[in-house]
Amino acid sequence: MAAKKESTFINMVVVLLIVSTVAATTLAFVYQATKGPIEQAKLKKQKNAIKKVVADFDNNPIAENFKVAIAEGDTLECYPAKKGDKLVGLAVKTYTKKGFSGKIWLMVGYNPDGSINNISVLEHKETPGLGDKMEKAKSDWSNKFNGLIPEFKGDEPVNIKVTKDGGVIDAITATTISSRAFCDAVNRSFIAFKNSQK
Amino acid sequence: MEYVLIIISAIFVNNVILAKFLGVCPFFGVSKKVETALGMGGAVVFVMTIATIVTYLIQKYILDKFGIQYMQTITFILIIASLVQLVEIILKKMSPSLYQALGIFLPLITTNCAVLGVAILAVSTDGFGLMESTVYAIASAIGFGLALTIFAGIREQLDMMDVPEGMKGVPIAFVTAGILALAFMGFSGIA
Amino acid sequence: MSKVNIFTRGFFKENAVFVMLLGLCPALGTTTSAINGLAMGLATTFVLIMSNIVVSLIKSQIPDKVRIPAYIVVIASFVTVVELTMKAYLPELFAVLGLFIPLIVVNCLILGRAEAFASKNNVFDSILDGLGMGLGFAMALTILGAVREVLGSGSIFDIPLYEGDGALVFVLAPGAFIALGYLIAILNKLTKKTA
Numbered sequence: 001m002a003a004k005k006e007s008t009f010i011n012m013v014v015v016l017l018i019v020s021t022v023a024a025t026t027l028a029f030v031y032q033a034t035k036g037p038i039e040q041a042k043l044k045k046q047k048n049a050i051k052k053v054v055a056d057f058d059n060n061p062i063a064e065n066f067k068v069a070i071a072e073g074d075t076l077e078c079y080p081a082k083k084g085d086k087l088v089g090l091a092v093k094t095y096t097k098k099g100f101s102g103k104i105w106l107m108v109g110y111n112p113d114g115s116i117n118n119i120s121v122l123e124h125k126e127t128p129g130l131g132d133k134m135e136k137a138k139s140d141w142s143n144k145f146n147g148l149i150p151e152f153k154g155d156e157p158v159n160i161k162v163t164k165d166g167g168v169i170d171a172i173t174a175t176t177i178s179s180r181a182f183c184d185a186v187n188r189s190f191i192a193f194k195n196s197q198k
Numbered sequence: 199m200e201y202v203l204i205i206i207s208a209i210f211v212n213n214v215i216l217a218k219f220l221g222v223c224p225f226f227g228v229s230k231k232v233e234t235a236l237g238m239g240g241a242v243v244f245v246m247t248i249a250t251i252v253t254y255l256i257q258k259y260i261l262d263k264f265g266i267q268y269m270q271t272i273t274f275i276l277i278i279a280s281l282v283q284l285v286e287i288i289l290k291k292m293s294p295s296l297y298q299a300l301g302i303f304l305p306l307i308t309t310n311c312a313v314l315g316v317a318i319l320a321v322s323t324d325g326f327g328l329m330e331s332t333v334y335a336i337a338s339a340i341g342f343g344l345a346l347t348i349f350a351g352i353r354e355q356l357d358m359m360d361v362p363e364g365m366k367g368v369p370i371a372f373v374t375a376g377i378l379a380l381a382f383m384g385f386s387g388i389a
Numbered sequence: 390m391s392k393v394n395i396f397t398r399g400f401f402k403e404n405a406v407f408v409m410l411l412g413l414c415p416a417l418g419t420t421t422s423a424i425n426g427l428a429m430g431l432a433t434t435f436v437l438i439m440s441n442i443v444v445s446l447i448k449s450q451i452p453d454k455v456r457i458p459a460y461i462v463v464i465a466s467f468v469t470v471v472e473l474t475m476k477a478y479l480p481e482l483f484a485v486l487g488l489f490i491p492l493i494v495v496n497c498l499i500l501g502r503a504e505a506f507a508s509k510n511n512v513f514d515s516i517l518d519g520l521g522m523g524l525g526f527a528m529a530l531t532i533l534g535a536v537r538e539v540l541g542s543g544s545i546f547d548i549p550l551y552e553g554d555g556a557l558v559f560v561l562a563p564g565a566f567i568a569l570g571y572l573i574a575i576l577n578k579l580t581k582k583t584a
Contacts, residue, residue, distance in 0.1 A: 007452040015451055019459045023272065023466040030470050031268045037477035045480060100386075103324065123484070127561065217562050219418035223497055226410060268473060271491045272465035279461060311414045311495040318491060364578045365570075368410065372570025379563040 045122075046093075046107075050079050052136075053109025053118040054089030057081035061091060068092075070191040078196055081109075089117055090196065094189035098181040100126050104134075106182070108189040115149045119186065131178035141172050142182070150190035157187045201333050208337035210385035214312045215345045216378060221312030225346060226371060228303070235350035239343025241300040243336065245285060245307050246316055249278050250335035253317040254328055274317055279308045312342055349378060395517045399525035406529035406569075407576050411498040415489045416530055417565040423546050426534025428482055429489060430527025432471050434520070437499050439467045441519035444507040460503045461494070468494045498526060536568050 043062065050061050061079035069075045081089040089112065095105045105122035119142045121135045133139040148168070151158040160183045161167025162176060171179035214220045221242075228238045253274050261267050286304045289297040307313060316338045320331035352374055361370050405411045415433065420426040443463050451459050472490050475483040483490065493499065502522055507515040535545055541559030543551045558564045 007454040011452045012455045016455050016459060016462075019447075019451075019462050023462050024269070027268060027272070027466055027469050030473055034473040034477040038473070038480075041477060041480040130557070219414050219562070219565070220492075222413040222417060223411070226413065268469060271469050271472065271494055272462060275461055275465050275494050276458065279458060309495045309497050309500060311492045314495050315414075315488060315492055318488060364574045369570040369574035369577070372566050372573065376563040376566030376570065379566055380558070383561070383563065 049107040049120050049122055050081065050091045050109070052120045053107050054081040054091050055083075055111065055117060057083050057088055059083075066196075068192040068196045070188060070195060076189065076192040078192060087112055090193055092189035092192045093122070094185045094192065096181045096185035096188065098177075098184050099124060100131055100177050100181070104178075104181055104185055106185045106189070108186055110190075110193045113149070114190075114193060115147055116145050116186070118143075119145055126178045127175075130172070130175045133172045133175065134178060134182050139172075144169055145186060150187055152187075152190075157183070160187050160190075201330070204330060204334050205337040208334055209341040209344060210382060213341045213345055213382050214316065214338050215342060216375070216382045218315070220315040221310050221342055224306060224310055225349065225375070226368070228306070229346055229350040229353055229371075232347060232350045232354060234303075235346045236343070237299055238303045238306075239339075239346050241303040241307060242310065242312065242342050243339040244300070245278070245282060245304070246313050246339040246342075247332065247335045248285070249281050249313050250317050250320050250331055251328070252281065253277055254321055254331045257321040270318070270321075274314055278313055278317070282308050312338070345378070345382075349375060352378070392514070392517060395514055396521040399518070399521035399523070400528060401525075401580070403522075403525075404529055405498045405522060405526045406533070407573055409498075411501060412496045412526060413569075414492060415496065416526075416533060417562075417569065419486055419489050420530055420534035420537055420565065421560050422538040422542070422544075423531055423535040425482075425485055426530035426532075427527060429486055430523070430530040432475070432486070432490065433493055433496060433498070434523025434527055436464065436467045436471060436493050437502060437523040437526075438516060438519035440464045440499055440503055441507040441515040442512055444503045445510060445512045445515035448508045456508065457500075457504075460500060460508075464499055464503070465494045498522065533565075533569055533572060536572065537564060540564070540568070 046062060054061075059080075059082040061081050064082075065077055065079050067075045068078055077093045079091040079093070080087055081091060090110045092108050092110065093105065094108055095103045097103055102125040104124040104126065107120045107122055109117040109119070111117050121142070124131065124134065126132055126134070133141050136142060145160070148159065150160045157167070159168045162169050162171040162179050162183060164171065164176060165180070167183065169179065169183060208214075212218060215222060215225050224238060228234050256273060256277065257270070261270060261273065282304055286297075289300065289304075316335055320326055320334055323330075323334075326334065353371060356370060356374065365373070399405070401408075403409060406413065406416045412433070415429050419429040440460070440463050444460055447459075447463075468491060471493070472483075475486075475490065502518060506518045510518070537559045539545050539550060539555075541555045541557060541561075541564060543549060543555040556564070559568060
């Protein structure tokens with residue numbers, strides 16, 4: 001084995017410099033190589049989510065996306081689904097901060113008449129085994145929303161609330177907070193849908 | 199965001215060790231005595247707070263600005279490692295008594311994943327500014343110290359208990375930690 | 390030490406999780422199911438082998454006093470490679486493992502092997518060591534994940550075993566500690582009998 005380099009100041013600085021430079025260059029290369037696939041993976045995920053929640057379409061909803069304000073400084077992204085030139089649905093990417101831990105992101109799909117077609121969960125950090133039942137893969141709870149048209153009395157939602165709060169949605173067992181948050185996200189998306197019609 | 203909410207959430211509801219599994223190694227390593235647990239807790243409060251502030255500034259003003267977010271892991275860990283060294287040198291010079299108390303724990307902190315974990319969480323949480331991140335870091339570190347100290351207190355008692363042969367030592371410590379985590383889950387009602 | 394021995398001791402005699410109690414954070418944090426545990430274990434194995442190779446190659450060029458920072462840079466680079474690759478090709482898995490991927494960098498197991506083994510041995514032995522230790526770690530995580538999945542969700546590798554919800558607590562944080570505690574106790578019992 002070759003003798004160890006001595007720990008002189010010059011040696012230490014030079015070695016660390018070389019190691020860091022090589023590391024940074026390698027990472028820059030890997031970053032460049034994976035940049036495209038990472039973007040595509042994100043787009044694909046979004047496109048799949050849109051496909052799941054609105055009726056069959058043949059346009060590119062992501063390319064035609066627009067932002068709708070639902071309150072001062074609060075905007076949501078919308079993706080129109082069209083077949084031919086006819087609008088067949090609108091997917092709204094919505095979120096709520098009222099979740100158990102962190103934001104819950106949903107993609108809510110509307111039919112042209114304002115009724116909910118389907119909902120898919122994009123991202124959440126709710127408790128596994130409890131709050132994550134909002135995911136289609138874990139339970140069909142979120143199907144309860146399909147076909148409903150959210151109603152409001154002033155700013156207050158009327159029907160999209162858990163039954164405990166006087167709404168029509170049975171909360172997921174032992175998970176009132178997550179269920180309430182889910183309703184909140186849906187109601188927010190409906191305001192975006194309504195405002196987009198104006 | 200409300201600071202009170204951040205503090206309560208970071209200490210009790212989302213305790214770094216018992217709910218997020220960050221810093222589990224020192225949790226078992228230095229929890230045999232309450233005294234050492236307190237020392238380690240103090241050192242972590244110190245380093246975690248400074249580390250989160252520095253990494254936050256680096257993230258916002260260097261990594262984000264130049265679009266090199268992929269250097270995050272490597273930059274953060276180097277910052278934490280150098281900070282630990284720096285704190286050690288400064289403490290030695292400025293306050294020998296504090297160094298006496300915390301000194302031996304400092305080198306262990308570099309590989310305490312709670313420090314890196316909290317730094318990454320702070321910059322990746324939406325709506326966290328410098329103030330929120332700092333508060334979050336302090337509260338997380340206090341949560342770490344709290345869990346560590348409670349656990350050390352239980353383990354001191356545990357030594358005197360009649361534990362079944364196969365469960366002696368490490369296994370019973372894990373089961374105890376599990377029960378403690380169960381107790382902390384009760385706090386989730388607060389949020 | 391024989392080559393076979395270098396490879397196999399990572400599985401039982403010096404198993405990172407069950408015996409040495411290293412890398413506990415990912416061992417507890419990512420093992421909500423067998424598949425997650427396996428994925429985390431394999432990601433760690435990759436970083437461990439690569440860092441062992443590089444450290445072993447450059448060991449004679451690194452002055453003693455700066456060896457730790459140099460090793461950390463090497464490890465952090467490979468962790469970032471894993472992170473970027475997973476984001477690009479396995480985005481769903483990355484979403485589940487999340488924070489614990491960058492945290493591989495502070496897994497004491499990896500720096501520990503670099504310092505205790507790779508910095509003193511040749512490349513071939515270092516690869517064997519990394520492979521053995523890494524797969525031993527992956528095995529431990531898979532077993533723990535499997536136990537928690539069977540008890541907590543009533544399935545294994547996503548294949549349902551029985552009806553109903555299972556004991557939810559095993560998927561949550563407390564169950565992780567308790568399951569690992571009992572696993573170590575059982576392992577202690579078994580190794581004592583054979584010895």
